Amino acid sequence: MLTVHGLSASVNPTDFHRLGVGPSSWLHVIRKVQIVRDDRTLEPDHLGRYQITFPTDTAAATYHDTLTRIHRLARHKLLSPTGLWQSTKPSTSPTEELDSLTLLPASQQLNVTRSRVQAKRPWITTMQRIVSALGAKPDDRPRVILLRVYPPTLEVKEVSRVIRKDGIDRKCMWRVSEPYFLDPNVKTDGQDSEVHTSTPIRRAESFEAQKRRFAVICPTMSEAHRFQRYWNQRTLFTNEAMRERHTFHAAVLYW
Structure with missing residues (x-):
């Protein structure tokens, strides 16, 4: 490798x-x-x-x-x-x-x-854990989408409601799972000296903190790409009073 x-x-x-x-x-x-x-x-x-x-x-x-x-x-x-x-x-x-x-x-x-190919890479282990938590089989390698939301004020149920409401309004429901919250403060035990993930420098920490991340899975690659095209860099009102706006960024993860 x-x-x-x-x-x-x-x-x-x-x-x-x-x-x-x-x-x-x-x-x-x-x-x-x-x-x-x-x-x-x-x-x-x-x-x-x-x-x-x-x-x-x-x-x-x-x-x-x-x-x-x-x-x-x-x-x-x-x-x-x-x-x-x-x-x-x-x-x-x-x-x-x-x-x-x-x-x-x-x-x-x-x-x-x-180097030699690593048996298990830490972020792949995270992907497998997410897929299992969302009720799918990791061996099937479902398509995973990283969804970033700014400002970081939405919870899982609110993101799910926004996605579902958009599908109802367009009369074309999104075939995606419930969102999975990616907690940046969670400790993982998969890191090693060869493939450890890097720590962002201090000036980037404030910017990273301005985004909240979720993962959703799609049954097919075409649905994943359709979701990415529609939701990437999209800004919309996210509450019923039409007073809060959030910007979404979507990226398909290849694993």
Whole structure:
């Protein structure tokens, strides 16, 4: 398994697949790409870590070498004062290879570590606990949505009422579970030295405290994406007197 550090939370698995010549050269080699998440809030890790698993050690080593080489080439191009960075000798086009590097900018240092695949990752254990608490089977891997609400004043029953009322008003009920409150202060016992989740710096604590997080599960991926498109960045009145407004942010979690 490779762990790439310091990446943006908006990086997609396709960014890892397209590395090198050809749009899908690693598509059938990489087994899984997962962002490391906080096991209490399910937010992306503050260190920007992505874990990539491969079927063999050889595949992991080859990918590591390819990523290092292309990133080194990108930095050489960035720092070249004359712009004369391209050679005519290689059989493959350096420009084409550079275009495939979308994981991080050339100005950023590359930090990759290798390790064995962890039997259980802390945030995956949290996902399994949530799914079980909501009455589903973890082995079925139902689609989980992280729902952030601002300001953090709504309780589970109120979030459930808002979602249900929206479905009634539109005459199209949402096929989602009851919300599950993610308490950021709960202590977890799944952390270890290899995959521990990072602690946010102090200046981010006040911003994090302004959001309340819930998890809901959907029966299908299409329903999860429909829910995400509709509820993400949506602001609406949440009480009967039409005096309180809340903003919702929704994200599908791939696990």
